Amino acid sequence: MELDESFSEGDSGDSDEELQEAFAAGKLRPGLNLELPASSETVNNVAGLKQTLATIKKTLPWVERLDVTSKPATTHKDLISQSETDVHDDFKRELRFYCQAQATVLEAIPRLHSMSIPTKRPEDFFAQMAKSDDHMKRVREKLVEKQTALERSEKAKKLRELRKYGKKVQIEVIQKRQKEKKEMLDAVKKYRKGQKDKLDFLNDLPGEKNNQNKKNADKLRPNKKREFKNKKFGFGGQKKRSKMNTKGSASDMSEFNPRINQKKPGKSTGKPKPGNKNKRPGKARRQKAKSKRK
Numbered sequence: 001m002e003l004d005e006s007f008s009e010g011d012s013g014d015s016d017e018e019l020q021e022a023f024a025a026g027k028l029r030p031g032l033n034l035e036l037p038a039s040s041e042t043v044n045n046v047a048g049l050k051q052t053l054a055t056i057k058k059t060l061p062w063v064e065r066l067d068v069t070s071k072p073a074t075t076h077k078d079l080i081s082q083s084e085t086d087v088h089d090d091f092k093r094e095l096r097f098y099c100q101a102q103a104t105v106l107e108a109i110p111r112l113h114s115m116s117i118p119t120k121r122p123e124d125f126f127a128q129m130a131k132s133d134d135h136m137k138r139v140r141e142k143l144v145e146k147q148t149a150l151e152r153s154e155k156a157k158k159l160r161e162l163r164k165y166g167k168k169v170q171i172e173v174i175q176k177r178q179k180e181k182k183e184m185l186d187a188v189k190k191y192r193k194g195q196k197d198k199l200d201f202l203n204d205l206p207g208e209k210n211n212q213n214k215k216n217a218d219k220l221r222p223n224k225k226r227e228f229k230n231k232k233f234g235f236g237g238q239k240k241r242s243k244m245n246t247k248g249s250a251s252d253m254s255e256f257n258p259r260i261n262q263k264k265p266g267k268s269t270g271k272p273k274p275g276n277k278n279k280r281p282g283k284a285r286r287q288k289a290k291s292k293r294k
Contacts, residue, residue, distance in 0.1 A: 062111075063117065066108070068107055070100070072096055072099035072100045072102075072103055073099045073102040073103035073106065
């Protein structure tokens with residue numbers, strides 16, 4: 001709502017009832033802004049403008065000012081004409097600026113040459129930069145940061161390629177090992193079935209793999225328990241007189257243990273004897289105890 005001129009700004013904090021009464025009386029009008037009539041008068045103070053120009057104008061030589069007033073060059077009459085100028089046509093407007101700048105250069109360069117002023121920069125000329133050292137330092141830091149990021153990305157790319165190649169080589173090595181293991185197991189099965197007489201396939205691979213083959217051959221041997229049973233019970237051959245001593249077995253001292261076989265009688269080992277402490281009770285006592293529980 002918009003207040004009329006007769007309704008003062010100080011009354012804006014009044015209650016809703018007073019606002020309703022003011023609206024009913026016609027003191028309030030709808031809208032947010034006041035509509036003011038547009039002023040059609042234009043002021044062209046030529047004398048004031050010339051006076052202001054005289055105050056800001058400086059009497060300096062043309063070399064210090066380098067101001068040139070000229071009309072557009074006549075080299076593009078077919079593209080642009082003086083009579084037809086459309087300010088809303090971007091192409092024609094920019095072309096007119098270009099022609100104006102070209103005409104200015106064609107007028108100013110000969111004028112500078114007539115005053116013996118060089119217009120071309122020497123090859124060994126070093127001009128002072130418009131940018132400060134701090135700004136160039138930030139630019140250099142930005143360039144170094146970009147170069148570092150580029151080097152990191154290249155390094156990461158090479159690492160990814162190396163990982164892919166290493167993974168490929170690793171898969172090939174694993175497949176080769178699995179193939180060799182399968183071939184060796186097949187050869188062992190044939191040896192166990194009697195299709196092969198010797199384990200010559202274990203010596204096919206030279207170098208470090210030979211040691212691994214020897215370890216595998218040791219694993220194929222029977223364990224100590226199996227060796228003891230084979231020694232005790234034999235392999236299904238003659239069992240008669242198998243436990244009799246011979247000259248060779250009597251002279252063999254490999255299984256002799258002096259701690260067990262050379263104990264002096266009556267000498268204790270220092271450990272207390274368990275006695276009858278953990279002895280199992282007899283059958284009658286066990287049955288009696290069982291009947292008591294019932």
